[in-house]
Amino acid sequence: MASIQIENVQKAFGKTIAIDQLNLEIKDGEFFTFLGPSGCGKTTTLRMIAGFYYPTKGVVRFGEKDMTRVPPEKRNTGMVFQNYALFPHMTVFENVAFGLKVRKVSSADVKLKVLEVLRKVRLEKYSDRQVSQLSGGQQQRVALARALAIEPEILLLDEPLSNLDAKLRDEMRAEILRLQRDYKITTIYVTHDQAEALSMSDRIAVFNYGVCHQVGTPAEIYNQPANDFVASFIGEINLLPVQVDHVEQEDIAVTLKNDGEPVKLIVHNHTNEDELNKGNLAVSIRPEAIRILDTVETGTNVLKGKIAAVQFLGSIVNLMVQIDHVSLKVDVLNTHEFGHYYQGKDVYVELPEKQLRLLPVISGEVNV
Amino acid sequence: MFKNRDTRLTIWLLIPVVFVLVAYVLYPSLRTFFESLQSDGSISLGNYQDFFVQESKTNLLALWNSVYISILSVFFSALIGIPLAIIFNRYDFPGRSFFSTAAILPIVLPSLVGVMAFMFLYGESGLIPNAIKDLLGLEKVPFKIGGVSGILIVHAYTMYVYFYMTVSAAINKIDPSLEEAAYNLGANRIKVFWKVTFPLLTPAIVAASLLVFMISMASFSAPFLLAGGYRVLSLQIYFSKINGDMEIAATQSVILSIVSISFLLFMRWYQNRKDYRMATKGIGAHRSEVKNPFMKWLMVGFGMIGVLILLLPHFTILLLSLVPDGTWTWQTYPSVFNLENYRLLFADPNIFKPLKNSLIMAVIATVGNLVFGVIASYLLVKRKFVGKSFVDILVMIPWALPATVIGMNLVFAFNEPNVFSFGQILVGTFWILPLAYFIRHIPLVVRSTNAVLEQLDDSIEEAARNLGAKWFYTFRKVILPIIMPGVLSGTLLAFIESVGEFPTSVLLYTISNRPISIEIMNQLRMFNMGQAAAYGMIQITLIVIVLFISNKFFGIKAEKAL
Structure with missing residues (x-):
């Protein structure tokens, strides 16, 4: 578990500035949402936290540690991608076990941990399936399980529900919240869906054109918007x-x-x-x-x-x-x-x- | 630092790739170019002057002949390929799917073996003309192929497939509602075809025309065996080299390359131009069933005859391979059939040697292609670096250059020791042929790997790294296993093409590393067509196995990589 500090961060791609003058503090165990229309810089910020981009200026800290230039494989963040990014040539079990095997966990422990996480996401019966045989919602759960299995300090969710139909989306919303409360894990959730943001988050940051306009609880954002x-x-x-x-x-x-x-x-x-x-x-x-x-x-x-x-x-x-x-x-x-x-x-x-x-x-x- | 670590990785991967491309693609090409500027020890354009103003006009005539044959090849290939594509993709009749698969059969015939089959089928003493003569009791054979007509028939037979495949793909991309809209607006069938369907097919037809033109400019095997006294440029290069006129060979190579590369550039320009590509995706094929029973069975009949004609060369090779040496001399038809040639293939070390050579050299070249192709393609598709388009162009050069030119480039570059050959003279050694095969198939493997890597979402690699895997682990455990099927189908194709490769072999072989294709040529010279055909059958079998494996296990149509 860790808090996240983003201090004076700027990210430029060539001449385009994707994120400017960003200051955020995400508290330990908080469910924090980046909300904004597409191209607003919310995913860029998430990827800087994951380590796939690194800031042009500024500092990213997890707790006290400066993580600004740490490579992604050394950050211990669990990320769920928009398209899930499940490894198509592996079974459900192998997907979830991947991060543990990389960490050289003994195979007995791998088995134990994977089955425990799969139980948490209610997929224990599917552990031997190929991921292509699963429905969208189930694939989503595998992606979550894979991210949680490594016991990350921070869980990063990049528009995880955007590929699901409306009914499944409601179900998964509850599921993600349940798991987050269960693991008490610092979570960053990226979405353009305001209903998702309002219903799930402890706090929300609203982005547009690379600028964070307001940070606050859902009620603050809704009742006391900072600007038009x-x-x-x-x-x-x-x-x-x-x-x-x-x-x-x-x-x-x-x-x-x-x-x-x-x-x-x-x-x-x-x-x-x-x-x-x-x-x-x-x-x-x-x-x-x-x-x-x-x-x-x-x-x-x-x-x-x-x-x-x-x-x-x-x-x-x-x-x-x-x-x-x-x-x-x-x-x-x-x-x-x-x-x-x-x-x-x-x-x-x-x-x-x-x-x-x-x-x-x-x-x-x-x-x- | 993350960025620097990743940049470093890119650089480490880039160094060997650029080295190989510069050493074995760029440097040899430049070497040929400089050679063409040498005349009598000084640098001048004298050789080019000779080429164009030479009194006998031999070279200019050869260039013109090449262009002439290429234009006619495009015409005849289109004449066969386009109607077939339209019929097989637009009409449904019994056996359609079988016929449409059979239509790509000509690629299951290595060029040299194919030419040989045509010689024995339709040549002076060919089986078909003689059979017709005997059946009808004629004095002389009614027709025979050879010279220009022979080259053109072989070209049409092998190259219509390019028209067939590109036009088929284009037809299947046309949104049926476009034609339905035209019908709805009152156009009749003919009008719809000429005003809607055909214009939508023109980009594919133009692309196929350019491709066939390039391939037939570069064609070597068919002119080599069939041309007689007819001179084409690719063949002239070979003769100049044999006669020791190296500067002239270099000049001819440069001129042939310029023609080929300008067609490649034109093709790229044409394909990148904004054309009316269909925005709609995932359109199901719509075929109208042929209702009229007469028409239906007429089409089936034509289909059967077509398949028969397509398969005849394969059968001819099979038949010839069963004719032992010395049993078919003065007779019109062979009379003795047994497996003697196959027995000798494995029993006689002299006859087995070329097969072994070909397999060993093809394996070496293909392993090289696999390793190089995967790294180069990964860099081109997944990494950012300065000079990417330069690397991209270098990768494509061996595709644009005629095989004969690649062979000559290697002759000029490696008949002297230099850095890139690690101080050795490679010409005359075993290694020059595997190197030639490797260079020839760089574009094929890189392009087929590009296709699968482009399908692979970047987030897969990111997910693995997010879970704590280092780059190399990710590459080994995640990326490679996913792209392997696609990569292998391209690589296997490179393998079978290496086994049959003729044009570079004939320029670079030595007695000890002579490959199958050279031995086929030797056996034909000794009129031992049985043994030549047995080699051919081995190649055909290899190709069938590879296509089967690709289709069955990788679920990929290997011919797509072409």
Whole structure:
């Protein structure tokens, strides 16, 4: 078991900078996820931890040890590859035993350990099969078993579930979590799937274009996104460009930047002050945080609008509410009778000030 | 440091590979080039001037003859190969799959043995013309092959396979929905074929044409045995060498190489050009069943006759190999058949020697090819280094150079001691032939290994290293076992080609290391065709065994490596 420190790491391929100024600390025994769209640098970072790339600048440490330039075979990390990378000419047993044989473990011990790990992943009956005879989910388990058999200090998972169908993916998600808790092993999980990241991780690092935008628990990432990229990459969100009017202790009064009548809102939740003093700003609110009021009401952040579209999804109903020149996505639970919300209906919406979050816009203009 | 360790490894692997390529591919070629610039002890273009403005025009005529024969070979090979590919891949009728396999039979015939078979089948005293003469009670044989017609028939027979294979592959890649779309838009069958299918096949046809042109420019065995007084350039090189006109031989070699290499470059350019390659993957073959019973059985009939014609040379060799020495002299047909030739092959040390020589030299060359091929291919596919395209080109040179030229290159490079021969004169020794076979088959083994290594995902190697295995352990226990089947099928092919190799052998052999092909030539000169055919049968058997092993155990079509 080990913690991982990544200090001021930069990785360049020729002139392209894949990772810039990365600082991360992954705690001992933590389930840590690198989340981001493809090409964001998350796999590059994972491969620097595994030793397949080495940083152009900066230091990678496992615990106290400087691992920056240690070759991959001396790092004692267990890696599960996206395509599993099982050795096609070996049986399940031989695949799992490979790392132990390399470590010159006696063959009696190899047998014992391999069977134990295979039992853990529930594949003990398949130990003599050729890997090509296994289903995708089973191959996934062999890859996990192979990585765990060497008792690695760190488990590295590179988009391990992306080749499985939806149902198996849910099953394997639980399986990976169970094994991780079982072995209490420091785990880095790379994915572009936000649902996976939110449901499995202790903490998440969100990447885009080689930059880590935010590190935090799933709830922090979801509820207090650092900027518009994090906010819109994870879950559905309404982003409205605004201008700050004035600050009053905890509350900030803002005006929507749109073509119509100025709309003023009070915001309670924001990223740190420094970020707010430079560049463009937007307020964000999750669709499920917006309240639809059926009766005429006045108060802070209550706006009058009209339902522009209704989408019935079963447990929830998606509404598109047009307020002057702004449209808002609103999710309501399916608690009313069918037809309660219809296109063209006049409604009042409340944007609770604690749910409205003021954040910096880093990806250029936000469309209204 | 990780990067440095890996870079070091790349360099350590690269050193022997580059050494071999420079010493045995690049240096000999340059040596020939310098030789061609020597005239009367000074450096000049005199030899080239002689080549083009010589009064008798012998050389220029030979060059023209080579080009002429190559163009006609392309034409006739295409005429056989393309229709066969279309019929076998588009129509379904009884026996189709058997016929389509039989269509690649000509590659199961070593070139020299094939030429010999054709001589005895269709030549002046050939079995077929004489049989027709006797059956119809004619005065003279109705036809005979020899000279240009003989070369062309042999070329068409052996080279149509390239058209057949490339066009077949292209047909199977065409998305059926393209043709269906054309039908849907109202085009009839003929229009669909000429406006949709055929244009999609043109890249394959052009590629095959260039390939056949190159191969037939380099062709040596057929002109050697059939040309008579007809001169082609590959043969001229041999004659110049025999006459001791080394500077002229060098000049002829350079000119033949230039023609071949420019075709290779043209081919590469053409293949890398953006063409309408199909984006769709994994299209099932769609064949229309021939419904009309008359047509159906007509096709089966033609198929049978075709297979018979394809197999005739093999049968002829088999038949001839059973005719003992001195029993077929004035008679029209052989009358005595027994296994005497095979008995002698193993009983008479003089007759066994060439077989033993060929096998030993082919094994040496092939082991070299295997080791070199795996390392070179691993570097080319899996490693990054400066100058990769240079190494890539050096690897391909022996493929582009005609065998005769490779032979001459070795003559010029190693008839004197130098660093690359470790201070020895290699010409006239045993080692020059294995070296020649090795060089000839570098591209074949590297290319077939490249194909399997490209299939091997990089993450497999990374997984092994992640689990703690060092590079060499990973290479031995993971990479090699996975790629071995593919590598071996290419290597076995190199082996059988080495056993039958003629053009370089004839330039470099000595009495003590004479291989099968030379002995076949000697036996033919002594009119002992039975013994020559017995050698041929050994080669055919070897080839059949190799193809069988490749198909059965490696699940790989060996002919794909060609």
